[in-house]
Amino acid sequence: MKSPIQNEVGAIFVPVKDIEKARDWYCDLLSVPTEEDFPGGHLYVLPMKHARVVLDSKIYSEEAVFKATAFHFNTADIEAAYTYMKEKGIDVVSDIQFGHFFNFKDPDGNLLMIRKC
Incomplete structure (x- = not known):
């Protein structure tokens, strides 16, 4: 059977403590506009050209x-x-x-x- 899994990365989750602060920092770093959309209140999907980078405050811990x-x-x-x-x-x-x-x-x-x- 041929693998049904595609040869591409869909998203990378980055653990962040403060979602709004992280959004502002990454958007500034990449010179992209910020949006107010926070799915579930703890996620922010950076507008990227290929694989998405998702900032996630729900998975944050110092160990993560x-x-x-x-x-x-x-x-x-x-x-x-x-x-x-x-x-x-x-x-x-x-x-x-x-x-x-x-x-x-x-x-x-x-x-x-x-x-x-």
Whole structure:
């Protein structure tokens, strides 16, 4: 039997403590408009081009926060992305590695990555 599971990611859930604060931070980071829609009062789906990133305050706990990078955001210019993050005062936790990526933390402590693609 051929697998009925599609070869694509539908959504990535990110545990966040305060849904409105997280929405504002991520929308600012990605320069996308914010909306007031919070399904169930605890979810916010970021307007992304491919896989959705869903901020979820219902699953938040200090233990649920990503301690290893679960996904990365793409960039065509890694140096400009690094400078942008530093200028915004974001917790950048590594230098640019191998000319291709660096790690940072969101306000809830989730470890994420920016990668040159």
